[in-house]
Amino acid sequence: MPFAVDRDVPGLIVKFGDYPLHHGGVGAIRSLGRLGVPMYAITEDRYTPAAASRYLRGAFPWRTTGAEEPERLVEGLVRIARRIGRPTVMIPTDEEAAVLIAEHQDPLADAGYLFPRVERELPRRLASKQGLHELCVEHGIPSPAAAFPQSYADIEEFAEKARFPVVAKNREAFTRRSHPAVNGTTRIATANGLRQLARGWGEKPGVILQEYLPREQAEDWIVHSYFDRDSTPRAMFTGVKVRSWPPHAGMTANAYVVDNPELADLAARFIKQTGFSGVIDLDLRFDRRDGQYKLLDFNPRMGAQFRLFENEAGIDVVRALHLDLTGRAVPEGEQRAGHRYVVENIDLPALLAYRRSGYTTPHAPSRASGTELAWWAADDPRPFFTMLARFVRPGAKHLYQLWQTNRRGSTSGPGV
Missing domain, CATH: 3.40.50.20 (Rossmann fold)
Structure with missing residues (x-):
């Protein structure tokens, strides 16, 4: 190194x-x-x-x-x-x-x-769906159109005017601190479907209702970066998400490094405007209908798939964080374009689901320049086998439950 x-x-x-x-x-x-x-x-x-x-x-x-x-x-x-x-x-x-x-x-x-x-x-606001949307509007960053109902009456009014399908998400990131209104990203096909689901949300629905960006007209991108105390990027990476689990609405199962200067500039501008410092993991969706990258999620911390990204000098966002906080220079370099990341325990079911749907990612390279596995490493095999031991029975049941939730009727399916 x-x-x-x-x-x-x-x-x-x-x-x-x-x-x-x-x-x-x-x-x-x-x-x-x-x-x-x-x-x-x-x-x-x-x-x-x-x-x-x-x-x-x-x-x-x-x-x-x-x-x-x-x-x-x-x-x-x-x-x-x-x-x-x-x-x-x-x-x-x-x-x-x-x-x-x-x-x-x-x-x-x-x-x-x-x-x-x-x-x-700032991190709490960025992690909140409502806070992020407000910051995007404030700084001119594209994001899906959204509504934040405060009562069931607001939902009734929204249902009468909205164009369906729409997507419902929990408004705040801290769903473990309360009872979440919805189980992750939930696609709602009809106004009656929204009314029926909303009856269980209580007097003050903790949800965001968002425009649905159809997967046929969209592509999922990710940005991982580390910004120093002056909100200057010391490591910046862009990639395209090929598969996720649950399909189209969950964690990354398979992704590629793809150079995207436009996306990197958008992320750098937004971070500079907000004054954030640290590691970020952004999810964006490219909407082919209007040619815009729309910011969906801002994770003010390391993303689970961060090891997809490394530059020519051997820097990833975690190494950049440690170097900068200990007063050392962060070496620059181009990202390793074409590199692939695979999460072994969820990519196979994701692959099968995506094949059934016929969805493809146009910007994904036809051949990987190298592959980083999430769990297996020849120099450190024990985490892989420990994962298998804990995953096989309860993990398979959990995957099935996620898949069932994701495909169930009018109130579920691929989301933003």
Whole structure:
């Protein structure tokens, strides 16, 4: 590698909630661990794939739901900092962790943690579907037309005027802290279907109703980047999503690196306007009807598929984060165009579903220049086998449930 990291500064994977099969956390442990950085992680127990990695110096078993009081979570992080005993770079893998860090910067910094400093409320606003939409409107960034009903009467009014199908999403990212109104992205085919579904949303529906961007006229793109304290990109990557699970509405199962300067410029401009600092994972949909890239989701943290992206100097967003926070230069370089990323345990069912639908991604290269697997690594095989052991029976049942939810009648299907 044409760069040297500070091996005296460990990294800590920070996650809240019960999702032990998280390939992104394993990828971050490997990425920095291979450079000699001591890696630690918060895990559900001692038998998760992350805990099994040869590159993990220590696991902190701590089963959380994401619904705990923030003060309790901060206290737990402070105790972990004392056990590590030296300055440590925080690497959040979910919105709960990213927002908690932003909103409690002083006590975490006093404990010795290193993280990008950002306006306290910004990550929460970016992670919120409503907050993101408002920021897009404010800064002239294309996004799907949206409504934010405050009552059932608002939904009735929307149903009379809207063009169907539409998409319903939970308004806030923190659905684990309450009862989510919808199970992920939900396509609603008719006005009556909306009225029927909305009866279970209570007096104050916590949803966003969004225009449906038909998959036949659209293409899914992703942007991963790291921005420094001046909101300047130190590592910028663009790619196209080939498959996701559940189909067209879930996590990335297969993706390619594809150069897209227009998309990179749009992301850099938006980050500069908002003043964000840190790692980002953006989901956008290119709408062929009007030729615009529309921002769907802003994750103010590392994305699970971040290892798809690496530049010629060997930099990914996690390495850029560690280098910058430890006062070292982040080497520049072109991204490895044509590289492919595959999540082994969900790509096969996704492939079968996409073949049935006939959907293809025009910008996906016909042949990969190389493939990065989410779970398997010859130098670190134990996370793969641990994933299989935890996934085979409950995982197969979960995949089936997701698929059933995604295909069920008028209130489900491919979404934005």
